[in-house]
Amino acid sequence: MAVDANQRLLLAIIGLGIALFCLDLYLPLGIGNGVLYGGLVILSFLLPNRTGPVITAAICSVLAMADVILSPTLDGVPLWMGVTNRLFSLTAIWLPVLFFLHQRRAEDTLQRAHDDLEIRVRQRTQELADVNHALVEEIAERIETERSLRNSEAVLQANQQELRQSREELRALAGQLLTAQEEDRRRISRDLHDDINQRLAMLSMDLRQAEKGESSDAHSLRSTICLVSDRLTAISDDVRQMAYRFHPSILDDLGLVKAIRRQIDDFTARTGIKIAYVHRDPTTALPAEIAICLYRILQESLSNIVRHAHASQVEVELICEDDLVSLSVHDNGKGFDRAQLSQTGAHLGLLSMKERVRLAKGRFGINSTPSQGTHIHVEIPLTTGAPRA
Template identity: 35%
Template sequence: SEVVGVIGLCHLEEGRTFGSDEVALLSRFAALASIALDNARLYTSAQRELAERKQVEDALRKAHDELELRVEQRTAELSKANTILREQIAERRRVEMALRESEEHYRALFNQAREMQDNLRKLSREVLRVQEEERKRISWELHDEVGQALTAINVGLEMIKKEIATDRENLKKRIVDLQNLVEQTIDSVHRFSRELRPAILDDLGLFPALRWYTKSFAERTGIQVHLKASPAIEKLDGEQKTVVYRVVQESLTNVSKHAQADKVDIDIKKAKNGICLEIWDDGKAFRVCERTSLFKGRGGLGILGMQERVEFVGGKFAMESEPGKGTTIRVEIPFKTERG
């Protein structure tokens, strides 16, 4: 047994002692008091343990809440960092793709510039060759047609000088012949002049010039030419009109030389902000080389020259050729806007 306390008792009457019953009663009281004290001590100990346990639970709950908060904050930070990382990866991919596209674009531009340089070099040589051939042709025609005609006129005049006093009837016939020859010579000179630069283009406009040229082409070659043009073509400036005229001229020249065609349709329509020219022939087709704009089998660099002319005035040039469907040249030229 454990001693939990001491109870001191004394009798009120001096010299008297407690009897056995009283001792038994007091012992019972002491045992009950001991139990009560022990229970009080246990209750106090339990209360203290409960308080300490509550403190521990509160501390654990607080630590748990702080941990949850830290986890949420860390999760948010990781999510934000992950989002930034994904954006950086996406941006890097976009930059890499842009760099690749830029590299491919500049490579294409470089190749295109090199092709254009080659084309311009070929065109330059071709222009010189064509100029020389044109000079030779004009020189030959002047020599053979105009030169021979003037020589014949000179001989005729010499004979007139000799016959002037003898044979008047024959003299009249020779003068008529010489007049006809002079007229033919004048026509030849006018034809050379018109082929070099038709005055009708400057004096009357594009449509009359095209009508005159297509009519003379049809009479000279036997190829049917149908011309249809919108009045809007006269809104083109002088340089653009010259380009349209030269494209038609070069196209018909190619048709007569290479196409073996019977018919040509020329249609000039008003587009949204300019004109659209289409030249179609029913002749034999040929292969159109892509990318280089050089055309094999028909017209060669003459067609490249047309393309250069059209692009020089801000236009677009295209050609289609398919067996059984003939060849179509399509040109778009914008009107020039006036700037204030």
């Protein structure tokens, strides 16, 4: 549609130019028509082509000067007057062109300034966007750093709390161990004095009576010797059991698997509680410190089952692998609340087991719920170069 309008405007300018040229041929001097040519030039400003006004002005100038020769002249009017009129016409034709060129130059300058301003605005906007993006990233990094710092502080506080609790537990364990050690010493002293010593004194009295008796009474002497022998055997068994409580020699002689079997059999015979024992034998002998650690943990676990759990079924599992040995003790007893137990402090046995595993560089875990039993699980890594049991 715009193309059709431009074409119609161009045809109108051409038609008007032809009409003015023909009119100028019949009018003398032609100054009025020369001014009208200027109107055609002004109309050409509407054309989209930037050179349209210049071309129009050039054509109109040629037509105006041609009319000097072709148009009629008045009698008595010199030629220079007609030429002067045409020069005024050229002024009327080219003044709009000069204005147009000046306007176009000003528009071009303004457009370049506008484009330059747009470029600088875009560059500045991009710089601001980059700065804003960098600021957002820096703020995000600071927020993340602060969050990490808060998390680290929380972890540090938790570790400090755990360390304080561990120190308190160790102090309590040390105190209770000293108390238990003194109790064991008193018990051993009492057993030796009230039991072993008295029985040995009775044996000494029997031997003295036998010594003072008549040597002809062989039957009486034989009975006395048999009685003394039986009492010495009983005393020997009691001393052996006492020594066994301090260090089970079966660990050194037969190894951990059979030592646990012996302990389980003794426990069942003493308490009547059946124990399911599952084991996987080690390919090589276990280090002595690991063997005694697991043996004592099982010993303490069975003791707790009798004193506290009152269980009817117990499962013991000993699994020996190439690089790891694990012990699991599970009972169906009454269980306990660990939080409540920690508050009361009555957990010397658990602290002792935990400390033994820590010294062996292992992991100790315990799960217990009231009325749902207790499960103790120990894992200790195997290292080379340690003494073997």
